[in-house]
Amino acid sequence: MQAYSKGFARVYNMRWSGFTRQAAPLILDFYAATPIGKKNKSVLDLCCGVGLLAVHFLENGYQVIGLDLSEEMLSYARENARQYIESGQARFIQGDASDFTLDERFGLVVSTYDSLNHLENEQALLRCFQCVYAVSDGYFIFDLNTRRGLRRWNSIQVDDSDEDVLIINRGIYDGQSDKAWIKISGFLRLPDGLYERFDETAFNTMFELEKVRDALLGVGWKDVYFARIQDLKTPLDEPEKEGRAFIVASK
Numbered sequence: 001m002q003a004y005s006k007g008f009a010r011v012y013n014m015r016w017s018g019f020t021r022q023a024a025p026l027i028l029d030f031y032a033a034t035p036i037g038k039k040n041k042s043v044l045d046l047c048c049g050v051g052l053l054a055v056h057f058l059e060n061g062y063q064v065i066g067l068d069l070s071e072e073m074l075s076y077a078r079e080n081a082r083q084y085i086e087s088g089q090a091r092f093i094q095g096d097a098s099d100f101t102l103d104e105r106f107g108l109v110v111s112t113y114d115s116l117n118h119l120e121n122e123q124a125l126l127r128c129f130q131c132v133y134a135v136s137d138g139y140f141i142f143d144l145n146t147r148r149g150l151r152r153w154n155s156i157q158v159d160d161s162d163e164d165v166l167i168i169n170r171g172i173y174d175g176q177s178d179k180a181w182i183k184i185s186g187f188l189r190l191p192d193g194l195y196e197r198f199d200e201t202a203f204n205t206m207f208e209l210e211k212v213r214d215a216l217l218g219v220g221w222k223d224v225y226f227a228r229i230q231d232l233k234t235p236l237d238e239p240e241k242e243g244r245a246f247i248v249a250s251k
């Protein structure tokens, strides 16, 4: 289980917004154009992190529940979506994506930025699909890093582009096995001008996309395909050739 820690949650909230900010409007546009999306405005943001995708849907009038394992990430989500929590439009709860139940049902369950690669193994992913199926009335959209994408992790990157934060990423992936590891460490400037050190070690499990599709169909989803975020309507023939694939499942 990989709940992001306090220091890393702070850095994530400051610096890791680009991917999700870009993906959120594309997912919303796709969903809003579907028959169920025209009438059902309830969303579960699974592994919601600091609530970036949730806030985009909230700004557009959706009712959102965000679920994440990390209380540290959730506290930023609650801060970022405070006005919507106060108005009763949003709720953020701590939970495990592969072991949760909720009373609510959702037109859209969504999980972005390779969050489901954070699950331990195929059994955990299958349990996640079963939990999602039980609360879904329509679509389940999520993305996964592919083996090809994880090969890019095998590197060292230093981001010292501004004075507020120094980030060092050390990724290891042998290109064959089912786990890629990354250690992210660095320093973050606090309001008093001193720097605080953070360290986070995380893994991504590599899931073969054909097995993912079979698992979703086995759980009961009727239609399952892979797509690029830029065009969620069009199925891809060879998703393993992508660094990241979006999975679109519907009931």
Ligand SMILES: C[S@@+](CC[C@H](N)C(=O)[O-])C[C@H]1O[C@@H](n2cnc3c(N)ncnc32)[C@H](O)[C@@H]1O
Pocket: 001, 002, 003, 004, 020, 046, 047, 048, 049, 050, 051, 052, 053, 067, 068, 069, 070, 073, 095, 096, 097, 098, 111, 112, 113, 114, 115, 118, 119
């Ligand atoms: C890469 S972040 C993505 C966050 C958010 N979806 C986004 O797009 O910015 C992965 C998130 O998954 C959460 N997470 C990891 N394992 C989880 C689990 N088993 N159940 C729920 N959340 C989990 C982490 O705490 C973290 O917030």
